[in-house]
Amino acid sequence: MTSQSSPLSSLSGFYAAEWAGIGRQFANSGDGRAAVVARSSLVDAIVDQVYHHLISPERNAPLDLCLIALGGYGRRELFPHSDIDLLFLVADRPAETSHREAIAVMVRTLWDVGLRVGQSTRTISECSQLHRDNLEFNIAALDSRYLAGSPELFRRLRDDAIPHLVGRDRQDLVRNLADMTEQRHAKFGNTVFHLEPNLKEAPGGLRDYHVACWLTLISEIEKKGRSVAPEEHWPPALRAAADAAFTFLAATRCLLHYRYDRDDNLLTYELQDEAASSGIGSEPGRPLPTADWMRTYFRHARSVFQLTNRFLEEALPATSSLYGLFQKWRSRLSNADFSVLRGRIFPRQPSIVDDPALLLGLFELVARHGLELSREAERWVEECLPRAGAKAAGFPGLWPAFRRILNLPHAVEALRTMHRLGVLVVLFPEFAVIDCLVIRDYYHRYTVDEHTLTTLQSLQALGVLRRETGSGRPRQEEGGWERKLAEIYSELEQPELLSLYLLLHDVGKGMPVENHLAGSLDAEATVSKRLGLGAGDRETARFLIANHLEMSATLLRRDIFDSDTVRAFADKVGATERLKMLTLLTYADIKAVNPEALTPWKAEMLWRLYAQTTNYLTRGLDEERVHFGAENLAKVDEVRRLVSTSANAGGLGAFLEGFPKRYLETHSPEEIAAHFAMACQLVSAPVQVALRARERNFELTVLTADRPFLFASLTGTLAAWGMNILKADAFANRAGTVLDTFRFVDLHRTLELNPTEVDRFKTSVMDVLTGKVNLETLMSGRVNGQALARPKVPIPTQVRFDETSSSHSTLLELITHDRPGLLYQVSSVLANLECNIEVALIDTEGLKVIDVFYLTSRGSKLDSAKQDQVQAALLGRLSGDPA
Amino acid sequence: MTKLEAIIQPSRLDSVKEALREIGVTGMTVSEVRGHGRQKGHTEVYRGSEYTVDLLPKIKLEMVLPDGRVDAAIQSILKTAKTGKIGDGKIFLTKVDEAIRIRNEERGEAAL
Numbered sequence: 001m002t003s004q005s006s007p008l009s010s011l012s013g014f015y016a017a018e019w020a021g022i023g024r025q026f027a028n029s030g031d032g033r034a035a036v037v038a039r040s041s042l043v044d045a046i047v048d049q050v051y052h053h054l055i056s057p058e059r060n061a062p063l064d065l066c067l068i069a070l071g072g073y074g075r076r077e078l079f080p081h082s083d084i085d086l087l088f089l090v091a092d093r094p095a096e097t098s099h100r101e102a103i104a105v106m107v108r109t110l111w112d113v114g115l116r117v118g119q120s121t122r123t124i125s126e127c128s129q130l131h132r133d134n135l136e137f138n139i140a141a142l143d144s145r146y147l148a149g150s151p152e153l154f155r156r157l158r159d160d161a162i163p164h165l166v167g168r169d170r171q172d173l174v175r176n177l178a179d180m181t182e183q184r185h186a187k188f189g190n191t192v193f194h195l196e197p198n199l200k201e202a203p204g205g206l207r208d209y210h211v212a213c214w215l216t217l218i219s220e221i222e223k224k225g226r227s228v229a230p231e232e233h234w235p236p237a238l239r240a241a242a243d244a245a246f247t248f249l250a251a252t253r254c255l256l257h258y259r260y261d262r263d264d265n266l267l268t269y270e271l272q273d274e275a276a277s278s279g280i281g282s283e284p285g286r287p288l289p290t291a292d293w294m295r296t297y298f299r300h301a302r303s304v305f306q307l308t309n310r311f312l313e314e315a316l317p318a319t320s321s322l323y324g325l326f327q328k329w330r331s332r333l334s335n336a337d338f339s340v341l342r343g344r345i346f347p348r349q350p351s352i353v354d355d356p357a358l359l360l361g362l363f364e365l366v367a368r369h370g371l372e373l374s375r376e377a378e379r380w381v382e383e384c385l386p387r388a389g390a391k392a393a394g395f396p397g398l399w400p401a402f403r404r405i406l407n408l409p410h411a412v413e414a415l416r417t418m419h420r421l422g423v424l425v426v427l428f429p430e431f432a433v434i435d436c437l438v439i440r441d442y443y444h445r446y447t448v449d450e451h452t453l454t455t456l457q458s459l460q461a462l463g464v465l466r467r468e469t470g471s472g473r474p475r476q477e478e479g480g481w482e483r484k485l486a487e488i489y490s491e492l493e494q495p496e497l498l499s500l501y502l503l504l505h506d507v508g509k510g511m512p513v514e515n516h517l518a519g520s521l522d523a524e525a526t527v528s529k530r531l532g533l534g535a536g537d538r539e540t541a542r543f544l545i546a547n548h549l550e551m552s553a554t555l556l557r558r559d560i561f562d563s564d565t566v567r568a569f570a571d572k573v574g575a576t577e578r579l580k581m582l583t584l585l586t587y588a589d590i591k592a593v594n595p596e597a598l599t600p601w602k603a604e605m606l607w608r609l610y611a612q613t614t615n616y617l618t619r620g621l622d623e624e625r626v627h628f629g630a631e632n633l634a635k636v637d638e639v640r641r642l643v644s645t646s647a648n649a650g651g652l653g654a655f656l657e658g659f660p661k662r663y664l665e666t667h668s669p670e671e672i673a674a675h676f677a678m679a680c681q682l683v684s685a686p687v688q689v690a691l692r693a694r695e696r697n698f699e700l701t702v703l704t705a706d707r708p709f710l711f712a713s714l715t716g717t718l719a720a721w722g723m724n725i726l727k728a729d730a731f732a733n734r735a736g737t738v739l740d741t742f743r744f745v746d747l748h749r750t751l752e753l754n755p756t757e758v759d760r761f762k763t764s765v766m767d768v769l770t771g772k773v774n775l776e777t778l779m780s781g782r783v784n785g786q787a788l789a790r791p792k793v794p795i796p797t798q799v800r801f802d803e804t805s806s807s808h809s810t811l812l813e814l815i816t817h818d819r820p821g822l823l824y825q826v827s828s829v830l831a832n833l834e835c836n837i838e839v840a841l842i843d844t845e846g847l848k849v850i851d852v853f854y855l856t857s858r859g860s861k862l863d864s865a866k867q868d869q870v871q872a873a874l875l876g877r878l879s880g881d882p883a
Numbered sequence: 884m885t886k887l888e889a890i891i892q893p894s895r896l897d898s899v900k901e902a903l904r905e906i907g908v909t910g911m912t913v914s915e916v917r918g919h920g921r922q923k924g925h926t927e928v929y930r931g932s933e934y935t936v937d938l939l940p941k942i943k944l945e946m947v948l949p950d951g952r953v954d955a956a957i958q959s960i961l962k963t964a965k966t967g968k969i970g971d972g973k974i975f976l977t978k979v980d981e982a983i984r985i986r987n988e989e990r991g992e993a994a995l
Contacts, residue, residue, distance in 0.1 A: 559894045559966070561939070601915035605893070605940050611929040798931050815931030850930045 008053055011046055012113045018042050019114075023080065023258055030280050032251030040076040043084055044069075044147065046113060051148045054106045055099070064095035066149035068157070074143035075213075077250075080257035084110070085140060088121040089153050096121055124153065128161035130169040135176045138165065142217050142227070158227060166221045173218055174315045181211050181312065189595055192301040193450030195438055196272075199253050200265040204301025206249050208308040209242065215311040234307075242307055245300035248281035252297070255280050267297075269440055291438055298436040298447065302420070313372075333369050337361055344374040352380075354387035359423070360401040367405045367414035381421050389426035398427065399531035406496035409464070412457045415503075419449065430523035431503065433510025445594035448509050454592035455502045459495075459584060462486040481603035485587050488580050488610070491845055497537055498581050500527075501544045502588060520545045536668035544581055547572065551586040555605045560612065569609070570616040571624075574665035579617065583610040617662070619805030621839050622854045624661040628653035638669035639676070648680040655679050658734030660839055666729070678703045679737060687769045689762045691751075697726060698751065700742045704769055706732050711837050712827035713775055714740055717768045719821035720778045721761060722748050728823070728842035740840075747820075779824075795848050797878045799871045803861065809838050809854035810862040812870065816878050818849045826851060829873045835862065884979040884992060885953045889944045890918065890972040891964040896942050902959040903946075910995065911946040921969060941972060947979050949992045 019042065026035040047067070056062050070085040072078060088103050090096040103121060110117045120137065131137050141162060146154040166173065185203045188194065192204035200206045216230035231239055255275055256265055267275075276293035279286040288296075333340045337358060339348055345365055353359075359381065365371060373381070392398055405414050418424040425432040434448040444451060466486040492498060504527060508519025524545055528538045550572060558565040573579045587606060591598040628636070636656065643649045655676050656664075664672070678688035678701070688703040702714060711730055718725055723744040730740045750757050767773035795817040802811035814826060823842060830837060830853065839854040857866055891899060896913070903911065917938035926935050948956055957974060965971055984994040 557894055557897060559892060561970075599915055601917070601940055608936070611927065611934075615927075615929065800928070800931075813928075813931070845930070848931070 008050060008109055008113075011049065011109075015042065015046055015113050015115070019080070026254055026258070030251055030278065030285070032249075032254040032281075033247060035254045036077045036079055036250060039078040039080065039082075040073060043073065043078055043115065046115070047084075047086070047110065047147055050106055050109050050113070054109065055102045056149070060151055061149070062099075063150045063152070064091035065089070065099050066151075066153035066157075067147040068154060069143075069145040069147050071140040071143055074140070074145040076145070079250075079253050079263070081116075081261070081263040082257075083116045083118050083263070086117060086119045086147075087141070087144065088119065089127065089149075089157055090121060090123055091150075091153060092123055096123065124156050124161050127157055128164050130165060130172055132172075135173070135180075138173060139177065139214055142214055142221075144227075159225070162227070163221050163225045166218055170218060170222050174215065177211055177214060178312050178316055181208070181308065189445070189454075191446060191450050191454070192298060192305050193436065193447040194445055195440065195447065196269060196445075197267050197297070197301070198265050199249060199256060199267050202301070204298075204303075204305035205265075206246075206253060208304050209246055209249070212242070212304070212308045212311050215308075215315045219315065238307055241303040245304045248296065248300045249304075251281040272438075294438045295436045306420075333365070333371065335365070338365055338377075340365075340369075340371060341374075343371060345371050345377050346374045347377055347380045350376060350380055352383050352387065354384070354391055356388050356392035356395040357397055357401065359384060359388045359392070360398075360405070363414040363418055363423070364401065364405050364408065366417055367408035367411045370410035370413055373417060378421060381423065385421070385423060385426060389423070392427050393429075393530065396532075399533070402427070402531075403496040403500075406499040409460075411499065412453060412460045415456060416453055419453065428503070428527060430507050430527055434507050437510050439509055443593050443597065446592070448506050451592045452503060452506055455505075455585075455588035456499055458588040458591045459489065459499060459502070462489040462584070462587075463495075466490045481600065481607045484607055485584065485603075487845065489584055492580055492584070493577060494537070497533075497540065498544075498584060500531075501541050501581070502585060504541075505545050505548050505585070505589070517546055517548075534668070535670050539668055540578060540581065543578060544585055547582065548585055548589060551582050551606070551609065552590060555602070555609045560605060560609045563616075566609070566612045566616050567620070570613045570620070573613065573617070575662060576614055576617050577666070579610065579613055618841060618852050619802060619811055621660050621662055621841070622806035622809045622811075626656050626659045626661055626664060628657045635664050635669055635672075639672045642669055642673040643676055646677070646680070648676075651680065652676055654735055655733065655737070659731050659739070662729075663731050663739070675701065675703065675739060682737070687766045689765050691758060691762055693751075694743070697743050697745050698723075700744065700765070702738075702740045702742075702765065702769070704738055706736045706738045708834075708836070709828075709831045710738060710769070711740065711840060712824060712831045713768050714742070714765065715823040715827050716775045716779055716821075717765050718742060718744055719824040720775075720781075721750065721764070722746075722820070724818070724820065725823050725842060726844050728840060730837055730840035732838065742842075797875055799874050801862070801867050801871075806854055806861075808861065809856050810867065812851075812853045812855055814849070814851040814853070814874065816849050818844055818847050822849060822878075823851070825877050826874065829877055830855065830870065833866070833869055833873060834858070835866070835870065884947055884982055884995065885950055886945065886947045886977045886979050887953060887956055888975040888977070889960050889964070890916070890941050890974075891944065891960070892966065892970060892972060893940055893942050895964045895966070896944075898963040899944065899960055902963040903956060906952070906955050906959055908946060908948065908952065908956055908959075911944050914943045914945070916941050916943045919970075920973070939970065947982055947995055949995060 019039070022035055022038045022042065025038070026032070047069075051067055052059075055065070055067075066089040068074070068087040068089055070087050072082050073084050073086075078084070086107075088099070090099060100121075103119070107117050107119050122137075127141060141157075144154075144157060144162070184201060184207065188198070188202045190203065192202065194202055198205060212234075213230040216233050217227065220226075220228045220230070220233055231242065234242065252267065252275055253265060255278075256267065256271060257263065259271060259274070272294060273290050275281065276290040277287045279288060282288065282293070282296060337348055338361070339346050345362065347362070362373075362377065362381070366373070405411055408414070415424065418427075419431075419435075425435060431449070434452065437448040439448055446454060462482065462485055465482060466489060489495065501524070504524050505520055506516065507523045508516030508521070511519035511522075513519040521542060524538075524541050528541060533541070551569070554560065554565065554569050558569075560566065570579075573582060583606065587598070587603070590602060590606075626636075639656075640649070640652060643652055656672075667675070674690070678690060681688055682703065682705070686704060690701040692699045692701075700718070704710070715725065715728075724747050725742055725744045727743040728741060730738065732738045746752060751761060764773065764778065768775050768778060795815065797816040798814070800813045802813065805811050816822070827837070835853075835855045835857050837853050838856055839852075841852040843850045855862055855870075857863075862870065889899070893915075900911075903909075918941050919937065919939055926933050928934075944960075946956070953976065960974060981990060982992075982994040983990050
């Protein structure tokens with residue numbers, strides 16, 4: 001403790017005054033680098049004075065003790081409220097004992113002066129050991145700097161102990177740094193795009209910059225046996241970007257320390273405003289809009305983040321021959337355009353090209369295998385982008401290529417790389433408005449573009465979860481909600497469309513519109529047109545974007561166990577495929593707000609709302625019918641417009657009257673108009689058949705008058721041709737016209753490999769329905785269906801009846817395992833028992849079939865005796881080995 | 884001082900918070916919980932799989948109030964959380980010995 005008359009008594013006043021002077025200088029200049037160096041020099045002067053007063057008045061003495069600066073102090077990077085890390089290096093244990101009291105007094109004195117001191121005392125031998133429980137000490141020692149005492153001891157530390165440690169334990173040091181960095185990054189969501197980032201700890205912050213320095217130091221010390229200035233060993237381009245980033249971050253951190261008056265590094269909204277208005281980190285005194293200033297921050301953080309990740313990857317060794325084998329395997333992923341070396345992609349032809357297909361092919365490789373781009377590939381992209389990108393907008397192959405990327409296992413990695421290199425905003429200029437966009441919000445943690453990419457990441461994770469858990473029945477258990485959502489994801493017919501909608505759902509937030517939904521819808525319109533999306537897909541896009549907040553609002557603000565709530569929500573959604581997409585969009589959107597946003601509680605509520613709405617949509621189908629003219633349906637107006645030139649346009653109302661509303665929800669206006677045109681032909685040809693090849697299956701549409709055994713006949717015909725039915729809808733209007741739609745897989749590729757068989761197939765359907773061909777005869781010569789795989793988890797056949805969901809039909813729900821000809825067997829049983837199928841919804845989930853039939857018998861619901869008959873017949877028919 | 888604990892339906896949270904805010908109660912802790920009273924559970928079927936809904940999602944509000952404000956808070960909650968159906972929830976009151984504000988170590992009602 002200093003006495004009033006001691007030379008040290010004025011030190012605290014001196015320190016305070018000089019510290020304030022540094023603060024004033026910083027306020028004028030905004031120069032963070034100068035401020036941290038100035039404080040380091042100030043502390044040097046104080047430490048020197050205290051040391052020589054209390055421990056040794058002689059320079060370079062005592063010979064068995066050396067005072068060393070570590071960490072930030074060692075780097076001469078003392079921020080206004082950073083701690084001072086001191087190492088008292090002693091020659092041996094007796095020296096430690098002899099100096100212990102003096103060291104304690106010195107440290108207390110420094111605290112009295114106003115410095116927060118962290119201190120350790122070590123021998124040389126201890127400094128050359130790896131401290132597994134305190135690796136931070138080993139890392140801090142890399143930045144050691146001589147302050148006072150024995151130069152020889154310092155030399156032994158710098159030239160012997162540390163190089164010896166690094167030479168022997170380099171892998172452990174690097175692995176530890178990597179682990180600590182990985183944990184720190186994970187704590188911050190592995191993204192730089194935080195709305196209120198922690199300047200020191202967040203990805204892309206100062207700690208990442210130091211990690212890059214340490215990795216270089218370790219590498220150089222190992223090679224040369226001595227310490228170096230790490231930045232001087234970085235490639236010039238990387239160094240320039242890193243220098244600029246450090247200048248910016250240092251200035252900003254100084255501001256934070258002065259404002260908080262403590263070592264607090266959170267860049268709050270208020271401090272962002274102040275930094276922007278002062279031009280901190282860029283041009284002091286030149287104010288910037290806060291959004292622009294934050295974009296500068298993100299740019300710098302991104303370059304630091306990439307620098308650190310790159311150095312980590314290069315530093316981490318191939319730990320085993322197995323890893324080497326893995327890397328060699330990855331080399332086999334090379335193709336004609338790109339080679340893969342050590343897990344990175346290189347262009348084979350590095351010359352500049354203007355072919356968008358080649359550019360997209362590069363990212364398809366990333367998306368397929370999760371590879372990273374080499375520096376050469378990144379440079380190639382940057383150089384090709386102006387020309388190839390200009391052509392991409394009108395490139396007809398843009399959507400096919402982009403959708404392939406979206407469907408691949410590492411799609412998000414590809415999208416992030418595309419975004420980082422500026423490719424995404426060239427392909428989708430609509431996305432540019434949300435690049436690094438900060439929207440201040442209590443709940444959202446990330447910038448809008450990062451939020452969007454994080455939603456896609458959540459979807460991708462569901463795909464991974466689904467692949468890992470395999471198929472099987474969902475089990476009721478705590479925390480199983482994500483597994484259930486993963487099952488929904490696997491059922492989507494076009495998951496890439498959901499990904500595309502997610503990419504666009506928030507772009508409106510970057511537009512000068514009052515309601516961001518309107519802006520996002522405008523963006524969707526231009527993108528959909530450019531990509532050539534079909535009308536049905538566009539309609540779904542518009543619905544999802546316009547209503548993407550609806551489900552979360554319902555589950556948080558309405559009583560989801562109230563049937564009125566479910567009904568209202570179901571009415572809004574209209575169809576199960578849309579419901580699945582909206583559920584997954586809601587899940588991904590909430591999860592991307594911040595890491596804690598989607599609690600298990602919320603996930604459960606989301607799942608329950610989904611399940612109840614699905615049940616309502618499936619079971620309430622019969623009640624909700626189209627009454628042409630009684631309701632104002634926008635879709636009907638569009639259909640009316642499409643058929644207006646037809647001579648039969650006046651018959652549209654009669655055609656639509658009585659169909660379940662689901663029919664309108666699940667078909668685009670163009671499809672409905674086409675069905676109407678088919679219906680108009682029934683007068684001359686009583687069975688109308690249309691067959692369409694889709695990407696993964698075929699779609700058969702049949703229009704004809706209702707009659708007994710109709711559904712059985714159709715399903716039997718498909719079974720006879722060896723087709724496996726995935727989904728089917730069977731609807732009837734009031735006039736008794738049946739519209740049946742089947743999606744099926746051509747197991748034997750008959751139609752695909754033999755185009756002439758397409759017409760023969762259609763004719764076969766017509767012939768069976770018109771009675772020209774006997775179904776039994778057709779089935780006797782049928783193609784033996786491939787046996788489907790045995791389900792890993794047995795799926796016992798279940799038959800349930802529901803009397804309450806419909807006022808005039810009995811609902812039958814059948815769950816069983818899929819097998820060839822199943823639907824024919826079921827519909828035959830129903831037909832033989834005189835059950836009329838009013839509505840049928842057929843669906844499969846992997847090997848599990850979920851069929852819902854709305855049945856009547858002689859115009860009424862099924863009585864209990866009939867239900868028992870049906871149940872017994874179905875169970876009897878369907879029990880037994882599926883193979 | 885009295886601690887007021889209210890278990891309410893999640894859909895009533897916004898209304899209850901607003902009503903409490905109007906009478907000057909702004910400090911509270913909100914938790915997502917599950918539970919049931921007499922409403923117990925029921926079984927639902929989704930695509931052939933049964934699942935039991937026995938613990939229903941609820942919201943728990945906790946606040947410590949000066950004794951003089953407790954009745955007003957209770958009335959606000961009753962008015963806005965009630966739907967009249969089973970499952971509306973409950974309010975519990977317990978006496979609090981002391982309250983301390985961490986920032987400046989204020990004690991008693993001044994800390995509320």
